[in-house]
Amino acid sequence: MQQTTGTFEDKFRQFEGEDWPSPTDYRSASGAPGFRYWQQKVDYDIDVSLDEPTRTLTGTETVTYTNNSPDRLGYLWLLLDQQNYRRASIAERTRTVGDAATVSVGEVLRVQRFQEWEGGFNDLKITGPDGQDLTYTITDTLLRIDLPQTLGTGESFTFTIRFTLPLPETNVVGGRSGYECFTKAWEDGNCIFLAAQWFPRLAVYSDYEGWHQAQFLGSGEFTLEFGDYDVSITAPADHVVAATGELANPEILSEAQRSRLAQARTADEPVYIVTPAEAAAAEAAPARSGTRTWHFVADNVRDFGWAASRKFVWDALGVEQDSTEHPVVMAMSFYPKEARPLWDAYSTKAIAHTLDVYNQFALTYPYPTAQSVNGPVGGMEYPMITFNGPRPVRGDDGSLTYTERAKTGLIGVVIHEVGHTYFPMIVNSDERQWTWMDEGLNSFLQFEAQKLWDPDFPSRGEPRDIVEYMISQDQVPVMTQSDSLLQFGNNAYAKPATALVILRETVMGRELFDRAFREYSQRWMFKRPTPFDFFRTMEESSGMDLDWFWRGWFYTTDHVDISLDNVVRVNLQSTDPDERARADRERFRQQPVSRTAAVNQEAGIQTVIERDSGVLDYYDETDQFTVTATQRRDAASAAARADADRQRAQGFRDNIYRLTFSNVGGLVMPVIVKMNFADGTSETVRIPAEIWRRNSQRVVWQYTSARTLVSAELDPLWETADSDRSNNAFPQSIVPSVVPLAPAGPQGQNRMRDDDRRVTPDSLRTRPAS
Numbered sequence: 001m002q003q004t005t006g007t008f009e010d011k012f013r014q015f016e017g018e019d020w021p022s023p024t025d026y027r028s029a030s031g032a033p034g035f036r037y038w039q040q041k042v043d044y045d046i047d048v049s050l051d052e053p054t055r056t057l058t059g060t061e062t063v064t065y066t067n068n069s070p071d072r073l074g075y076l077w078l079l080l081d082q083q084n085y086r087r088a089s090i091a092e093r094t095r096t097v098g099d100a101a102t103v104s105v106g107e108v109l110r111v112q113r114f115q116e117w118e119g120g121f122n123d124l125k126i127t128g129p130d131g132q133d134l135t136y137t138i139t140d141t142l143l144r145i146d147l148p149q150t151l152g153t154g155e156s157f158t159f160t161i162r163f164t165l166p167l168p169e170t171n172v173v174g175g176r177s178g179y180e181c182f183t184k185a186w187e188d189g190n191c192i193f194l195a196a197q198w199f200p201r202l203a204v205y206s207d208y209e210g211w212h213q214a215q216f217l218g219s220g221e222f223t224l225e226f227g228d229y230d231v232s233i234t235a236p237a238d239h240v241v242a243a244t245g246e247l248a249n250p251e252i253l254s255e256a257q258r259s260r261l262a263q264a265r266t267a268d269e270p271v272y273i274v275t276p277a278e279a280a281a282a283e284a285a286p287a288r289s290g291t292r293t294w295h296f297v298a299d300n301v302r303d304f305g306w307a308a309s310r311k312f313v314w315d316a317l318g319v320e321q322d323s324t325e326h327p328v329v330m331a332m333s334f335y336p337k338e339a340r341p342l343w344d345a346y347s348t349k350a351i352a353h354t355l356d357v358y359n360q361f362a363l364t365y366p367y368p369t370a371q372s373v374n375g376p377v378g379g380m381e382y383p384m385i386t387f388n389g390p391r392p393v394r395g396d397d398g399s400l401t402y403t404e405r406a407k408t409g410l411i412g413v414v415i416h417e418v419g420h421t422y423f424p425m426i427v428n429s430d431e432r433q434w435t436w437m438d439e440g441l442n443s444f445l446q447f448e449a450q451k452l453w454d455p456d457f458p459s460r461g462e463p464r465d466i467v468e469y470m471i472s473q474d475q476v477p478v479m480t481q482s483d484s485l486l487q488f489g490n491n492a493y494a495k496p497a498t499a500l501v502i503l504r505e506t507v508m509g510r511e512l513f514d515r516a517f518r519e520y521s522q523r524w525m526f527k528r529p530t531p532f533d534f535f536r537t538m539e540e541s542s543g544m545d546l547d548w549f550w551r552g553w554f555y556t557t558d559h560v561d562i563s564l565d566n567v568v569r570v571n572l573q574s575t576d577p578d579e580r581a582r583a584d585r586e587r588f589r590q591q592p593v594s595r596t597a598a599v600n601q602e603a604g605i606q607t608v609i610e611r612d613s614g615v616l617d618y619y620d621e622t623d624q625f626t627v628t629a630t631q632r633r634d635a636a637s638a639a640a641r642a643d644a645d646r647q648r649a650q651g652f653r654d655n656i657y658r659l660t661f662s663n664v665g666g667l668v669m670p671v672i673v674k675m676n677f678a679d680g681t682s683e684t685v686r687i688p689a690e691i692w693r694r695n696s697q698r699v700v701w702q703y704t705s706a707r708t709l710v711s712a713e714l715d716p717l718w719e720t721a722d723s724d725r726s727n728n729a730f731p732q733s734i735v736p737s738v739v740p741l742a743p744a745g746p747q748g749q750n751r752m753r754d755d756d757r758r759v760t761p762d763s764l765r766t767r768p769a770s
Helices: 081-085 105-116 255-264 276-284 342-361 404-419 436-453 488-508 510-523 531-542 547-554 577-589 595-602 629-641 644-650
Strands: 041-051 056-066 073-079 122-127 136-139 142-151 156-166 178-181 191-195 227-236 240-243 271-274 291-301 306-309 313-320 328-335 369-374 379-382 385-388 562-570 655-663 671-677 682-687 698-705 709-714
Touching (some): 041 191, 142 156, 227 240, 227 306, 240 291, 240 328, 255 271, 255 313, 271 276, 342 369, 342 436, 379 404, 385 404, 404 436, 436 488, 510 531, 562 709, 577 629, 655 709, 671 698, 682 698
Parallel strands (some): 369 385
Antiparallel strands (some): 041 056, 073 142, 178 191, 240 306, 271 313, 379 385, 562 655, 655 698, 671 682
């Protein structure tokens, strides 16, 4: 029921029947998959070849689509994400720039490239199981195949697609795949190839949306169906290939390399499989002809990525885990010499650390390999393989260094991208609709992993760091669709990650949160959850009603700003009239006297009552606090009538403190109050968010203690993302601020100075000296 009158807003009203979909046989009210849950299965058998001189892939894929839905399907939709490199694609035609007054070098180079190059799938030919052509239609980045006859529940359909695909030069046109060639004067001229979104893939058909047909505009990533892959990759003979899955023909490696790979399974440190010397030799003398075919198999994955280069150094380390299926996961890194020594030191160890932490928080890693590949893509994930960018820098004098930012950047991006193997490559959420479901959940776990690497690791997820964004103007709710986000990083990564940190540390506590989060992860591994499945699971598993939290953090742009407006000490008035009079007289004496009377007294001016005692009477001999006979009789009578409960209450002598809180930012949160007492002790009280249930704007809270309160502070550990700390203390504290000295104003135009002309004191003399 919506609020229609008055100022009251119920921020604790339930989502059921309002914004959340009703439970079904496919998705239960508990957040678990329903007893009739289903999803499609798509298997791929692919042969692809890399032509290095033309930077082109040529492939043939045979697809087997199994319809597990209760619906009959008359057509299939496929994703052609590389079509966004077409000059007339929606992504290109709607591309905007930030500033109409300037243009960057990168923008010019990109425009030039698109004049001579165009991406996207070419030479498409689609045939059915009988070899006959199938009718298909391309709609921007989507392709529809019309089936010869409808596909019923439990039935499968097999078809074949042939295609070619020109790879983009990633550093010029951008994207999540492509190539990078090292062509500067001092470089070796060789290239790295990263293949992603490189083959037509089946779109999702789900119980809650049917066909998922959102076009790829370059931002929102890819929800896909699970299946088994058998992929053969033909590359130049001297290339090393890394890919999703396990190498099915290890004989392609030398005997020494196979021996090193076996050694790496039980090693304590990463072992080179392809050594730096072997990679350097391949770079120095590239193969002029010949190819090799690398064969990979991967079961129950939702995508397939790969990389190839003769530049690759390859190291590996076995990571033990509690799994009968995969007791050892091979953590492996592939990188050129330009990435050393940073990658040798950190990439594979960061993979191993990620597996340890994510296994603890979420689910046991279900695949045999986890890989990190260096190339032109800054950070992107696929099942069992990730693309990551940071490298050292080489100075003009040949010196090699790397910044602290590059070091933490590499560790952080490896954790993040390998973490994506869990979310969404295993827990298969739809980033194009709900970006935060994999970016935000993964950024939260990345935060936990980074803090377990180094407590001072610069990490996205600290509540204090999200404040600036939460009070900014360019915001949309976290639940906004991917392509409409205004601040992608803050909205999809930082804010939901911070929300989950607060949910774990401040709202739920670690025990309840960790159990619920792990239950969600394991319920939905290899399945397709929605946000509502996550929300419901967290509530059902913990026993906490969190609708207020989801509403504030995920559905609004409210921010946290709780103000401590006032603190009042309440003491019960004594029933003894003489005691009351003494207290009242003391409070009166603490008030300043009249300024006029004080100055008169300082000047020695006598008043009438000082000069003439004849004017004095009873009222001059007593004051307003003098206890009268009637007051004494009334007090005695009241004491005689008081019952036992009133007598017991009247004897209470502890201090009762009443604290007034205002919710300035609108986002209801727990109120954390640290109270400091006159005896030097302190106490922190954590008040649940339900304090706001009857008034979400202003409340008065009561606290009792025998100790004397001298000050109070809200959110003392900065854990709730409170945006204004100036109103968090009572008495209000002075907020320190350090400001720089204002810079000197800009110099005016001086063409003489800028043209290196100079004058002397005599330069402009026009008359001779007299």
